[in-house]
Amino acid sequence: MITLDSVTKRYDNGQVAVRELSLEVAEGEICMLVGPSGCGKTTTMRMINRLIEPTSGRILLGGEDVTDVDPVGLRRRMGYVIQQVGLFPHHTVGDNIGTVPGLLGWDKGRIRARTDELLELVGLPAGEYRERYPHQLSGGQRQRVGVARALAADPPVLLMDEPFGAIDPISRDRLQQEFLRLQETVRKTIVFVTHDVDEAVTLGDRIAVLQVGGVLAQYDTPEVVLDRPASSFVADFVGSDRGLKRLDVVPLDRADVVAPEVVVDVGMPLTEARKLLDAARWVHAPVVRDDRLVGVLRHSATEGDAGATGTVGDAAVALDARVGEGHTLKDAFAALLLDDAGWVALVDADERLLGIVTADQLHEIARRRAA
Template sequence: MNATPEDDSAASHRSAPYGDSGDGATRAAGTPSAASIRLDGVRKQYPDGTVAVNKLSLSVPAGELVVLIGPSGCGKSTVLRMINRLIEPSAGRILLDDEDVTETDPVQLRRRIGYVIQNVGLFPHQTVQANVGTVPRLLGWSRSRIRSRSDELLDLVGLDPSRFGRRYPHELSGGQRQRVGVARALAADPVVLLMDEPFSAVDPIARARLQEEFLRLQEEVRKTIVLVTHDLDEAVRLGDRIAILSQGGRLEQYDSPATLLGEPASSFVREFVGADRGIRRLAVTPITRDLLNPLPTTPLPGSLPRVALGSSLYDALATLLTTNADETWVTEGSEPVGLLSRHRILSIDYPADPVG
């Protein structure tokens, strides 16, 4: 099954204000800091005959965050590792922009691709600062430049370099180690960032905070990111698009979170996203003006809750339920622009599932 996004402009990106190309030379102004990815008929078959991925075709526009998700054993981590050639594909092509990665030196390729894994993989005998500077050091950067870049990235991921730079991994919490892992992956300004279950090893509270901070970070650096997860809520929250895979790396659907939840392409997808997909759909549906009742001509109680225009219907419903209110002010900046009722949220007309 082939999949090409309908609108490559959905994640138009800006060049990073910092960084290096793969050979250690400063990246020229205007050179993109993100690359598109195209998988063309990619297959992985192991010597025992097991087919992990079979003829997968998928396009990821530069600057987008695409999530691979599916049941255990569907080949999603295999796909990730074929992109940076930790696993060699048996057939097909993988292109970064127009460059076939199977014809590129794998060591040089991996220095251009950031990689973040579940258990981080920091070097325990090195300081945080030294860990972040791993790839720049391999690229031959000067010591002062590595130090400056490490400090810059630690600050970017929310770790004060003067406080954390000289610590060792065992002196950090799980969430802090994960932040260091992300900083290390970004150190040489890679064109692609691969993330394999990056937040699964931390507790739910830390995971939610890391996801929020990661979205903020992506707004800053706007990399092309392929992220593997088993958590559908995480996929919906983070992904510009989600690719659902079934056994053998078969692509069942590749769409935006809202489309995937609202219009499952098959019974497999419908079952995978679950009967509660209507609730999840609220999390990716923004509050828009057409959903609002007009401002009243008579005063309403000042105790009504408030939500911001553009926030999710899920957030609005949660606000109404926790305050036991039937309506909420919707504001733009500090000014009310209308009212949103609980009834309006629950009566939105979504496509019905087929019967039987």
């Protein structure tokens, strides 16, 4: 979708912001541009929509040289989201989102329908937010409106310049997850500038690490950048904790888990459950109902007078140590620390128990995937 072929930006004073930069962004992928201040991240992005003109080289959009296209028309084919959002303060949320469709000559009914669709998509119910003004929104809500506005004319490409940089950490994490959910629906080709390596690892399909002067140091998937930095510069930039960062990009799947030695049904008598736990020398057992995970049974709940009568369902408690398919090793380690079961349960979308994985097994999975 996007090709940069030996692109250079040299200013009149001789300063080179980007030097001989070549990379390709496949359709539907998120390319994260990272690097220290002065490495040309934002300059590169702005050359794609010609807010800055390249000195030499070619930039192709869907095979078409962007320098052969009217720059205004080009920008209307790309969504653009910046850190401070840039909403028009005296326009309602609906009018802000409808800006580009209005410039393209859409009729009012079509604009309103598209606006309402996008507000629902970014988690802001149209009936509640369409007529509000930017000052009536939180920072996170304004960013969501900014993304909706960028998507309004359904452009194939989104350019995002540190869109979540000014948001508090909790809202930022929530927005990142919402952004990934949104991308699963819209599948845009995205160039995303950030200074945050963790954000690049979380969001990116590929990461371009730039050095000062706009020199490409490495361009690859997050896993490869973290596992095999191309240079000492890349290794230093992604950080000595890159092994921990990598946990955020390694998914846990069915092949990684094992069947638990003991599984108890909610209707099983506690006396029988205790015998199973004792025989397997287990302290905690997953509790299921029709193969669906409903909680955990602690061995202590089967002891004494309390365990002499009743069923597993009477003594089972909630289990925090659970993750779903597609969750990462980081998610699994985090869940492991929330519970003293000593293992994490993997469940499918219907909460069916697929298996468990222990801390030692998680470590082994991480080492194996890195090999």
